[in-house]
Amino acid sequence: MDHVWNAFIICSLLEDCHQCQCILEVNQCLNQSECFVEAMLDQNRRMRSYNQPLACRHFCSKCTRVISGEENISKLVSVIVVSQPCCSILNCWVHLHSPCDRFCHVHSTNLNHCAIKGCTRPVLSGRLTCDILAHQESEALHTLRGKSCFRLHERLELSCTIHGCLANVQIGAKEDEGDEANATQAIGEEVYDVEKKPGKKKRLHAHFTRNYTHCKELIVAPCGIIHARETMHNAEGVGSVAVKTHPTHVFFNNNCQLTLHVKDDPFFQDIGLSVDVFHFECKHSKSDMFCQENCNPATFPELKTDDGEWYFNSSACEQTNSWFSNFNPITRGMKPAKFDFFLDEMILC
Known part of the structure; x- marks a missing residue:
C-alpha cells in the first residue's frame, strides 16, 4: 500500500x-x-x-448560454460533507502534526489545561480533566460512550420506547429539532448535563477529542465541472461564499442571505443570485417575501428556454455531492497537505 x-x-x-x-x-x-x-x-x-487549470478554460452548452451575443455563464456553489481534523482552538488554521492531535504546535500548551470549556485548571496525571468532580464525571461518561456495551444498551432502550409508526415519526421529529437546536454548537464539542444542585443541572461543554473542519465548499458548473474548492473551518458562512467567483449567475441554497450580505457590493451588481430549484421548492418558506421576490429562479429569464424548461441543471451540486462524499472514508487519517492534494487530484481526474 x-x-x-x-x-x-x-x-x-x-x-x-x-x-x-x-x-x-x-x-x-x-x-x-x-x-x-x-x-x-x-x-x-x-x-x-x-483554481482548477482545465476548468478555468472550460465552456460548453450545458454551463454557458449565449444570449444576444453575450455569454451567460452559470455556476453553482456546493457544500460537501468531507471534513478533516483541525486544531480545537476556534479559527486556528495551523495544521496539526498528526491527525490524532487535539491542538497544533502553537496551542500545544492547552494540553495541560482541563478539557472542559472555560476551565483553565491543570489536568490530573493520566486524565484530560482537572480535580473538579463534575469534570471528572464528564470524562468518565465520554469514556463509557466509546464502549460497545453502552451503545448496545442505548439501542435496547430505544427499541423498548418505540410503539408503532407514530412513535417512530415522533422520535424522528424530536431528533430533527435537536439537530437544529445544536446547529451552532462547535464541531467536535461534547455536551454533558451534570447536577449542580438538587433539581438543577448545569451544561458543560468539553473537547475530549480532536476537532474537525465544517465542510468543503465547491464551485461547480451546471455541466459538473468543478472549478474550485475551499475549506470551511467553523461554518458555511455566506461571507466566505461571496468572494469566490464572478460568473453572470450563481445558484446557492442560501442565496437569500447571500443577497442581503452583498446588496451594497458593486462586484455583485451584474450577478444573478437565485436558489437552486430543489432547495427553493423544499427548503425555503413561501412567507419569506424577500426570498420569493429576489431569489426565485423563475424570475430570471436567462435560466429558462423558450419552451419554459430549465436551461441549466441546478441539481449538479447534489449529483457532485454523492460522488465527492465517497472519498470521505479514504481521507480519514490523512494529514492536511495530503488531504487537499488527494482531493485536488481526484477533481482533476
Missing part, C-alpha cells in the same frame, strides 16, 4: 511540474512520507490561488 501511495504522489507531482514547466525538487530525508510534503503544499497553494 505504501508503494502505491508513493507512486501516486510522485506521478501526480511530476505531471504538475510538467504543466508548470518546472523541475520537481524534494528534500532528502530518512522518512519517505515527509519527502514530498513541501511539493504537495506548493501544488495546494497554486490550486487554491488559480
